[in-house]
Amino acid sequence: MGKNKQFRFAENRTFQHVVQPTFAELMEGRFPLRGRWNSDFFQRDAPLVLELGCGKGEYTIGLSRLEPQHNHLGVDIKGARIWRGARTVKEEGLAHTGFLRTHVDHLTKAFAPGEVDAIWLTFSDPQLGKPRKRLTSPLFLDRYREVLKPGGLVHLKTDSPVLYEYTLEQIAEQGLPLLEHSDNVYADLVHRVGPGEQAILNIRTFYERMWLLEGRIIHYVRFAIS
Numbered sequence: 001m002g003k004n005k006q007f008r009f010a011e012n013r014t015f016q017h018v019v020q021p022t023f024a025e026l027m028e029g030r031f032p033l034r035g036r037w038n039s040d041f042f043q044r045d046a047p048l049v050l051e052l053g054c055g056k057g058e059y060t061i062g063l064s065r066l067e068p069q070h071n072h073l074g075v076d077i078k079g080a081r082i083w084r085g086a087r088t089v090k091e092e093g094l095a096h097t098g099f100l101r102t103h104v105d106h107l108t109k110a111f112a113p114g115e116v117d118a119i120w121l122t123f124s125d126p127q128l129g130k131p132r133k134r135l136t137s138p139l140f141l142d143r144y145r146e147v148l149k150p151g152g153l154v155h156l157k158t159d160s161p162v163l164y165e166y167t168l169e170q171i172a173e174q175g176l177p178l179l180e181h182s183d184n185v186y187a188d189l190v191h192r193v194g195p196g197e198q199a200i201l202n203i204r205t206f207y208e209r210m211w212l213l214e215g216r217i218i219h220y221v222r223f224a225i226s
């Protein structure tokens with residue numbers, strides 16, 4: 001492992017706002033924050049917003065700046081990426097903002113039923129050859145149904161037309177409330193929404209900035225889980 005990665009992993013261990021449960025803790029039902037994120041980690045009762053596959057955490061941080069009344073948690077498996085977001089949270093003194101290093105497959109082991117208010121999926125891998133692994137597959141929608149409050153929201157922002165269309169199909173198949181969608185966020189959607197939502201949609205992640213430089217078009221879907 002490179003020195004840079006070693007340094008980041010070591011610093012992550014010193015951050016109170018980075019949680020790294022062990023596989024055994026999660027699998028054996030011993031993860032102490034499950035069902036207690038608001039009371040024990042954020043230490044306040046507020047809507048809990050997750051970003052799954054958060055990478056360096058740009059959406060988690062951007063949402064935290066815009067919506068400080070919510071509790072924000074970025075989830076990713078890669079510690080060196082989470083470190084970037086965790087460092088920014090510390091440098092800016094952003095309150096009620098943290099990171100969970102775990103596999104998204106362990107979502108229901110890390111969160112109790114109905115504990116989460118909203119989930120952001122930002123530039124998730126479209127898993128072109130493996131639809132079952134897409135973060136909006138029926139398998140994942142069932143997991144979201146478990147951890148989200150009734151009517152909880154899922155937001156998808158993606159450069160992938162395949163993932164965008166697939167998500168719309170899943171929403172239709174499951175009869176879920178489709179609240180907003182656009183196949184071109186910056187040419188269409190941002191001009192139709194109010195300034196608050198515009199600011200949220202204008203948050204750009206590391207991957208989004210790369211794809212925009214390549215000229216890719218950005219898609220967005222918001223739906224509720226029922």
Ligand SMILES: C[S@@+](CC[C@H](N)C(=O)[O-])C[C@H]1O[C@@H](n2cnc3c(N)ncnc32)[C@H](O)[C@@H]1O
Pocket residue numbers: 052053054055056057075076077078081102103104105122123124125205206207208
């Ligand atoms: C394409 S990147 C997008 C990162 C970030 N959202 C962005 O837009 O810059 C996908 C992210 O998902 C994370 N990821 C992939 N599979 C994962 C899994 N099974 N559990 C948790 N994170 C995962 C990767 O580590 C990576 O940071």
